[in-house]
Amino acid sequence: xxxxxxxxxxxxxxxxxxxxxxxxxxxxxxxxxxxxxxxxxxxxxxxxxxxxxxxxxxxxxxxxxxxxxxxxxxxxxxxxxxxxxxxxxxxxxxxxxxxxxxxxxxxxxxxxxxxxxxxxxxxxxxxxxxxxxxxxxxxxxxxxxxxxxxxxxxxxxxxxxxxxxxxxxxxxxxxxxxxxxxxxxxxxxxxxxxxxxxxxxxxxxxxxxxxxxxxxxxxxxxxxxxxxxxxxxxxxxxxxxxxxxxxxxxxxxxxxxxxxxxxxxxxxxxx
Amino acid sequence: xxxxxxxxxxxxxxxxxxxxxxxxxxxxxxxxxxxxxxxxxxxxxxxxxxxxxxxxxxxxxxxxxxxxxxxxxxxxxxxxxxxxxxxxxxxxxxxxxxxxxxxxxxxxxxxxxxxxxxxxxxxxxxxxxxxxxxxxxxxxxxxxxxxxxxxxxxxxxxxxxxxxxxxxxxxxxxxxxxxxxxxxxxxxxxxxxxxxxxxxxxxxxxxxxxxxxxxxxxxxxxxxxxxxxxxxxxxxxxxxxxxxxxxxxxxxxxxxxxxxxxxxxxxxxxxxxxxxxxxxxxxxxxxxxxxxxxxx
Numbered sequence: 001x002x003x004x005x006x007x008x009x010x011x012x013x014x015x016x017x018x019x020x021x022x023x024x025x026x027x028x029x030x031x032x033x034x035x036x037x038x039x040x041x042x043x044x045x046x047x048x049x050x051x052x053x054x055x056x057x058x059x060x061x062x063x064x065x066x067x068x069x070x071x072x073x074x075x076x077x078x079x080x081x082x083x084x085x086x087x088x089x090x091x092x093x094x095x096x097x098x099x100x101x102x103x104x105x106x107x108x109x110x111x112x113x114x115x116x117x118x119x120x121x122x123x124x125x126x127x128x129x130x131x132x133x134x135x136x137x138x139x140x141x142x143x144x145x146x147x148x149x150x151x152x153x154x155x156x157x158x159x160x161x162x163x164x165x166x167x168x169x170x171x172x173x174x175x176x177x178x179x180x181x182x183x184x185x186x187x188x189x190x191x192x193x194x195x196x197x198x199x200x201x202x203x204x205x206x207x208x209x210x211x212x213x214x215x216x217x218x219x220x221x222x223x224x225x226x227x228x229x230x231x232x233x234x235x236x237x238x239x240x241x242x243x244x245x246x247x248x249x250x251x252x253x254x255x256x257x258x259x260x261x262x263x264x265x266x267x268x269x270x271x
Numbered sequence: 272x273x274x275x276x277x278x279x280x281x282x283x284x285x286x287x288x289x290x291x292x293x294x295x296x297x298x299x300x301x302x303x304x305x306x307x308x309x310x311x312x313x314x315x316x317x318x319x320x321x322x323x324x325x326x327x328x329x330x331x332x333x334x335x336x337x338x339x340x341x342x343x344x345x346x347x348x349x350x351x352x353x354x355x356x357x358x359x360x361x362x363x364x365x366x367x368x369x370x371x372x373x374x375x376x377x378x379x380x381x382x383x384x385x386x387x388x389x390x391x392x393x394x395x396x397x398x399x400x401x402x403x404x405x406x407x408x409x410x411x412x413x414x415x416x417x418x419x420x421x422x423x424x425x426x427x428x429x430x431x432x433x434x435x436x437x438x439x440x441x442x443x444x445x446x447x448x449x450x451x452x453x454x455x456x457x458x459x460x461x462x463x464x465x466x467x468x469x470x471x472x473x474x475x476x477x478x479x480x481x482x483x484x485x486x487x488x489x490x491x492x493x494x495x496x497x498x499x500x501x502x503x504x505x506x507x508x509x510x511x512x513x514x515x516x517x518x519x520x521x522x523x524x525x526x527x528x529x530x531x532x533x534x535x536x537x538x539x540x541x542x543x544x545x546x547x548x549x550x551x552x553x554x555x556x557x558x559x560x561x562x563x564x565x566x567x
Binding site for chain 1: 507
């Protein structure tokens with residue numbers, strides 16, 4: 001069985017929040033994006049969760065490999081090394097000439113990347129990326145690959161015959177779905193904590209270089225991609241201002257502070 | 272350049288139908304500029320979202336649309352993507368405003384967890400667009416003429432997936448709660464989170480959680496408020512030991528009054544709060560509970 005995990009590098013969301021907290025976030029007026037100068041890049045958190053799910057599925061399966069797949073214009077050395085440290089067996093980079101902005105273009109390239117790798121029984125994506133928050137590449141990719149799809153999945157197990165069990169945490173219920181392979185799951189696990197990388201995986205991450213392929217090699221339809229990319233143009237970018245005029249209650253003791261809060265709650269009509 | 276007439280479809284699926292119908296006024300407004308028509312497709316829930324998208328795409332083939340609007344909820348976002356693929360359409364989600372412009376649309380989308388907004392120009396005419404729009408962010412909504420609704424039967428079982436088991440979880444009660452009291456990473460222990468629940472109960476409200484309280488196992492996943500959790504719109508939102516990361520604030524931005532308690536005066540939650548206290552929430556909480564109890 002082959003599991004392909006799609007991974008993406010994003011601006012470190014913790015750092016973005018930290019800078020937002022101090023009102024130090026800046027806009028890159030030329031790129032129409034955040035100014036990334038003081039923001040590091042990390043693997044998207046949901047993609048890390050997806051690799052954890054993939055390695056658990058590998059442990060429960062026979063003859064199974066986990067391949068991390070990235071399509072980006074910037075060399076994703078750190079990203080794919082991280083994927084290997086988390087337990088991926090190998091990695092593949094589709095080397096783009098320029099970043100893609102349309103999720104349809106991204107899904108097209110990733111689908112061809114999966115096919116170039118020999119196909120996949122399971123494709124895992126993060127629930128969404130923490131930069132654009134769009135959350136649509138997974139379902140788009142499932143449709144391109146004609147794969148079963150489920151979102152909000154936190155665990156995948158081998159099922160009977162050629163099926164997979166997708167454990168899905170929906171809004172109000174836990175659902176176990178039996179999906180035919182190939183299947184694609186968008187991973188989201190609110191209780192996930194980063195695993196400590198094993199020494200063997202850290203060593204493998206240093207030893208095994210990513211497979212590097214070009215869009216031409218995998219058969220990207222450039223006309224199609226150009227159509228998607230030209231249909232959407234980013235024309236502005238702004239930071240969202242928050243209020244900032246909080247009424248801070250004070251007091252000489254905790255009792256005073258609590259009394260002041262109670263008075264405000266009364267004024268708000270909840271007491 | 273003159274604006275050409277548009278055909279706009281609003282898709283209302285399952286539990287997102289109310290939000291979808293709120294988009295009808297946006298659709299009417301867009302259609303009014305340059306003329307056009309609006310219709311809605313209503314359907315139920317399905318565990319096979321690909322099957323659901325296929326039947327909706329079939330219905331849209333019979334009543335073609337230049338723009339398909341869906342509410343920006345987790346389930347509808349997935350449906351939007353699958354519809355975009357079926358219709359060979361462009362797609363954007365997290366839209367907070369949509370307006371027509373010469374040759375297309377101007378759309379704003381929340382990004383980076385809500386700390387920023389990106390503005391896009393979409394070209395119309397080459398292909399349809401599927402837009403997932405935050406119904407609560409659309410201003411100017413109001414009563415509009417009824418929109419013709421086409422009912423589309425949701426698929427029961429398909430070849431893609433089968434449901435093996437289904438277990439209802441205790442509902443969080445966050446949707447529609449008048450008061451929400453949320454505990455976050457500033458809490459020291461599960462006992463402190465239980466006090467958050469106690470305060471919520473005293474105020475006739477519901478307990479929520481930010482990500483750290485869920486990760487530590489004190490609160491259930493469905494109690495998480497935020498970009499990838501519940502979106503709440505209470506009269507009063509009390510954030511206890513919550514830092515106020517943008518991903519969390521995206522879930523409570525519609526609260527009328529935000530009350531914050533945090534030991535760090537620089538915590539971003541205070542930038543969103545109506546009023547608050549700079550204090551160690553763990554020591555203040557028992558005192559606050561007593562004060563609320565005495566005030567009732």
